[in-house]
Amino acid sequence: AQSVTQLGSHVSVSEGALVLLRCNYSSSVPPYLFWYVQYPNQGLQLLLKYTTGATLVKGINGFEAEFKKSETSFHLTKPSAHMSDAAEYFCAVIGAGSYQLTFGKGTKLSVIP
Amino acid sequence: GAGVSQSPSNKVTEKGKDVELRCDPISGHTALYWYRQSLGQGLEFLIYFQGNSAPDKSGLPSDRFSAERTGGSVSTLTIQRTQQEDSAVYLCASSLGLESDTQYFGPGTRLTVL
Numbered sequence: 001a002q003s004v005t006q007l008g009s010h011v012s013v014s015e016g017a018l019v020l021l022r023c024n025y026s027s028s029v030p031p032y033l034f035w036y037v038q039y040p041n042q043g044l045q046l047l048l049k050y051t052t053g054a055t056l057v058k059g060i061n062g063f064e065a066e067f068k069k070s071e072t073s074f075h076l077t078k079p080s081a082h083m084s085d086a087a088e089y090f091c092a093v094i095g096a097g098s099y100q101l102t103f104g105k106g107t108k109l110s111v112i113p
Numbered sequence: 114g115a116g117v118s119q120s121p122s123n124k125v126t127e128k129g130k131d132v133e134l135r136c137d138p139i140s141g142h143t144a145l146y147w148y149r150q151s152l153g154q155g156l157e158f159l160i161y162f163q164g165n166s167a168p169d170k171s172g173l174p175s176d177r178f179s180a181e182r183t184g185g186s187v188s189t190l191t192i193q194r195t196q197q198e199d200s201a202v203y204l205c206a207s208s209l210g211l212e213s214d215t216q217y218f219g220p221g222t223r224l225t226v227l
Binding site for chain 2: 032034036041042043044045046049051052090092094096097098099100101102103104105106
């Protein structure tokens, strides 16, 4: 069975600072890995995903993530935080042979002006 | 085109009543998923449809929960004899049908059981 661990339920950064949200997974290899963002009272929106190929994945709104098999990690980064990035971020995995997303507990990102 | 839509957006019901939640997937998407989001449990998978059949119902928490999909499109999640612990946001998603395909989520139905 898959599992996802997101370190830090709440992360605060200053506007313009680096955003780093951590995600580690436990899954059969190769997994499919996803980052979703959820704004208040809205559904989930895909930021980026890793399926195969290049391990550095670029997504929307300037976010990117790197799949590191040796570390079983898929951390999300953005060089410079913007106020509009304040939201909750979920890392998720689909293991081989499965169709269901297994989500981490989420990390709420606050951006301080 | 239009995204995934869900109705109602909010539902308040009394304990013991039955409720039906509806999901309209993106046109052409063969796969449809139901998830539940609650404060205590986070985001949990409930059921997955490929066409009209449900090969994976492993996430349904009890036999009070059922779901169907007709015409390869609209899906209904039914909760019978609702309990307070059923209070949550129920999210529907759809995709083109492969494991690696992006699942697109609807805005959810917030269910409150009094």
